[in-house]
Amino acid sequence: MIGLASIERRNGVALWRQIADRILQGIASGDFAENTALPPEVALAERYGVNRHTVRSAIAALTQDGVLKAEQGRGTFVMSRKRLSYPIGARTRFSAGLQGQTSERHIALLSSSTEPASRRIAEALGIAKGAAVIRLETRGEADGHPVSRATTWFDAKRFAGIDTAMAETGSVTASLKRFGINDYLRHSTVLSARHADADDLAALDLQPGAIVLVTMSVNVTLDGQPIQFAESRFPAERVELRLSAGD
Amino acid sequence: MIGLASIERRNGVALWRQIADRILQGIASGDFAENTALPPEVALAERYGVNRHTVRSAIAALTQDGVLKAEQGRGTFVMSRKRLSYPIGARTRFSAGLQGQTSERHIALLSSSTEPASRRIAEALGIAKGAAVIRLETRGEADGHPVSRATTWFDAKRFAGIDTAMAETGSVTASLKRFGINDYLRHSTVLSARHADADDLAALDLQPGAIVLVTMSVNVTLDGQPIQFAESRFPAERVELRLSAGD
DNA sequence: TATAGTTGTCTATATCAATAGACAAATTTC
DNA sequence: GAAATTTGTCTATTGATATAGACAACTATA
Numbered sequence: 001m002i003g004l005a006s007i008e009r010r011n012g013v014a015l016w017r018q019i020a021d022r023i024l025q026g027i028a029s030g031d032f033a034e035n036t037a038l039p040p041e042v043a044l045a046e047r048y049g050v051n052r053h054t055v056r057s058a059i060a061a062l063t064q065d066g067v068l069k070a071e072q073g074r075g076t077f078v079m080s081r082k083r084l085s086y087p088i089g090a091r092t093r094f095s096a097g098l099q100g101q102t103s104e105r106h107i108a109l110l111s112s113s114t115e116p117a118s119r120r121i122a123e124a125l126g127i128a129k130g131a132a133v134i135r136l137e138t139r140g141e142a143d144g145h146p147v148s149r150a151t152t153w154f155d156a157k158r159f160a161g162i163d164t165a166m167a168e169t170g171s172v173t174a175s176l177k178r179f180g181i182n183d184y185l186r187h188s189t190v191l192s193a194r195h196a197d198a199d200d201l202a203a204l205d206l207q208p209g210a211i212v213l214v215t216m217s218v219n220v221t222l223d224g225q226p227i228q229f230a231e232s233r234f235p236a237e238r239v240e241l242r243l244s245a246g247d
Numbered sequence: 248m249i250g251l252a253s254i255e256r257r258n259g260v261a262l263w264r265q266i267a268d269r270i271l272q273g274i275a276s277g278d279f280a281e282n283t284a285l286p287p288e289v290a291l292a293e294r295y296g297v298n299r300h301t302v303r304s305a306i307a308a309l310t311q312d313g314v315l316k317a318e319q320g321r322g323t324f325v326m327s328r329k330r331l332s333y334p335i336g337a338r339t340r341f342s343a344g345l346q347g348q349t350s351e352r353h354i355a356l357l358s359s360s361t362e363p364a365s366r367r368i369a370e371a372l373g374i375a376k377g378a379a380v381i382r383l384e385t386r387g388e389a390d391g392h393p394v395s396r397a398t399t400w401f402d403a404k405r406f407a408g409i410d411t412a413m414a415e416t417g418s419v420t421a422s423l424k425r426f427g428i429n430d431y432l433r434h435s436t437v438l439s440a441r442h443a444d445a446d447d448l449a450a451l452d453l454q455p456g457a458i459v460l461v462t463m464s465v466n467v468t469l470d471g472q473p474i475q476f477a478e479s480r481f482p483a484e485r486v487e488l489r490l491s492a493g494d
Numbered sequence: 495t496a497t498a499g500t501t502g503t504c505t506a507t508a509t510c511a512a513t514a515g516a517c518a519a520a521t522t523t524c
Numbered sequence: 525g526a527a528a529t530t531t532g533t534c535t536a537t538t539g540a541t542a543t544a545g546a547c548a549a550c551t552a553t554a
Contacts, residue, residue: 008445011455012267012308012541014511017259021442040530051513056531061259072531073521120277189490193440193458193483195268198255208258211440211458236440243436243490259511261541287500298543303501319501320550 016057017209019048023062024237027078037075038068065207106170107150110137110203112163114156121153124218124229132156136166139203140232146204147239149212150232159227176227184227187220193236204235211236254295263304264456266295270309271484274325284322285315312454353417354397357384357450359410361403368400371465371476379403383413386450387479394486396450396459397479406474423474431474434467440483451482458483 009015026032038044041059045052059076062068070076113135122129133153140148152172154162158179165175176184196204196212204212212233219228234241254265273279285291288306292299306323309315317323360382369376380400387395399419401409405426412422423431443451443459451459459480466475481488 008448008455009512012261012264013442013456014259014261016511018442020259025441042530053514054512057511070531071521072519073529075521075530186490191438191460191488191490193460194272195260195265195458201255208255209260211442213438213440213460241438243438256542261510263541284500289500300544301542304541306501317501318551320499320552322500322551 013209014057015050015054016061019044019050019055019058020061022048023058024067027067032078034078037077040075061207106141107166107172108139108141108170109163109167110139112136112166117153121229124226125153125155126226127155134159134162136163138166145238146235148232148234149200149203150230152228152230154228172228181221181227184219184221187218187224187226189215189217191215191241196233196235200233204233206235206237213239213241215241254297260456262297262301263308266291266297266302266305267308269295270305271314274314279325281325284324287322308454353388354413354419355386355388355417356410356414357386359383359413364400368476371473372400372402373473374402381406381410383410385413392485393451393482395479395481396447397477399475399477401475419475428468428474431466431468434465434471434473436462436464438462438488443480443482447480451480453482453484460486460488462488 008018023032023038027034032038038059039047041052041055044055048055059068059070063070067079068076069079114132115135116130117125117127117133119129121133122131125133127133134156136150136152136154138150138152139146140150162175162179165178166172169175176182192214193211194214196206196210200206200212201208201210204210206212213236215230215232215234217230217232218226219230220226254262254269256262270279270285274281279285285306286294288299288302291302295302306315306317310317314326315323316326361379362382363377364372364374364380366376368380369378372380374380381403383397383399383401385397385399386393387397409422409426412425413419416422423429439461440458441461443453443457447453447459448455448457451457453459460483462477462479462481464477464479465473466477467473
């Protein structure tokens with residue numbers, strides 16, 4: 001809604017994909033209401049300054065993705081697809097954060113491994129570079145739909161067996177309780193965005209070219225000891241991150 | 248570093264652009280160190296599973312953008328280009344946030360206008376829908392380089408003339424002082440990401456296809472009255488957003 | 495100086511992306 | 525039932541994207 005609805009050419013991003021992204025934005029911002037018809041193809045083509053067939057390519061991609069549904073003679077309709085609002089703050093927790101927006105949510109453990117800590121992870125966890133850390137690859141799911149993809153590191157010495165705990169409980173909070181940690185705080189979060197890689201595309205059920213929000217975060221105990229370092233990826237088309245001062 | 252380095256085809260994003268994005272990621276994550284040579288083109292081509300000429304297209308784009316510099320016979324080198332780390336919290340302020348990272352910073356007023364408040368803006372500012380609001384289009388600059396692009400709304404009744412104040416001071420904090428507001432807090436921030444539109448591409452000196460981080464925020468007085476609603480766009484390749492618990 | 499390694503340039507070919515126009519098929523409206 | 529509106533399909537053409545191979549130009553090094 002803000003900024004002009006113009007389209008860039010020769011930039012390595014196909015016009016049909018840029019238009020598909022704009023339509024997604026339009027849906028997210030309320031310009032195109034759910035369960036109503038989009039403007040007709042010729043009108044969209046004129047609005048974006050492209051050929052009707054190019055608009056059709058965009059619509060085809062979004063139809064493939066379940067966002068739109070075209071009906072010959074009637075129009076093209078917006079399927080309902082809400083964007084989750086995911087809170088971030090000192091007490092960020094996956095499950096509690098989505099309360100009220102979804103009925104079921106958990107974290108699925110995709111794989112785990114033990115590896116030596118890189119410099120960055122060692123610094124974040126306050127351990128020696130090269131010390132053993134446990135890496136968990138997880139996917140957050142809400143109502144059966146993937147909403148996040150995370151890579152998490154724990155000090156292997158202190159949290160031996162946290163992989164099985166995660167697999168059993170489907171929750172970081174519950175897993176940490178087994179190690180005597182009943183409460184923890186989000187110490188820091190660094191945010192960026194990028195195109196999803198092949199792994200994330202598959203895990204998050206995204207179309208190629210999708211954008212992910214990336215958070216790199218450190219959780220600490222109440223007395224400030226770092227316990228967890230994580231990189232989480234959220235599909236920008238389905239999730240927004242909400243920061244509250246009171247959090 | 249995380250996830251496989253594979254590339255998606257037929258997704259509307261050209262291979263050379265995907266590879267350019269990966270190289271940028273590699274630089275940001277430290278895989279490719281600044282002021283050193285990239286792997287040779289044939290090695291990159293093999294790594295990403297594409298033709299050498301495709302890698303060359305990616306390198307050409309990044310060279311155009313000042314990120315890389317190729318020297319015949321020697322190699323292709325990574326120019327130094329740090330990503331600014333922009334803090335967000337209860338006391339988020341543009342100028343203070345970048346202290347120490349840059350030597351000069353200010354906000355340039357691009358344009359201003361008065362318009363009726365949309366529902367969303369009226370709700371955020373706690374005024375009636377349709378009431379007059381002042382809209383400012385601004386660009387944040389650090390050391391002469393654009394680092395953010397924002398659209399800001401103020402209640403026109405309460406803050407009449409804030410556009411000239413912004414133009415003169417180049418600072419929101421200083422402008423608000425003229426209206427008797429010596430301190431304020433960031434009440435809420437909502438985060439998303441998208442491809443930059445034509446406006447932002449031009450204002451932020453970005454290459455087409457670039458990703459921007461988007462924050463929508465509300466600032467309030469110490470007693471909770473909303474005073475400012477803003478949508479800010481940050482180029483993801485140059486800026487990261489840092490959230491600290493203590494902020 | 496010779497050699498290996500690297501970037502630069504050229505030609506050729508195949509596929510994707512985008513435009514253009516025409517008409518069919520289905521739905522809604524008058 | 526006729527007309528208007530909208531999506532679906534087809535052919536054709538142009539430019540961008542990607543691959544392939546060969547060789548020139550330049551640099552570093554043995």
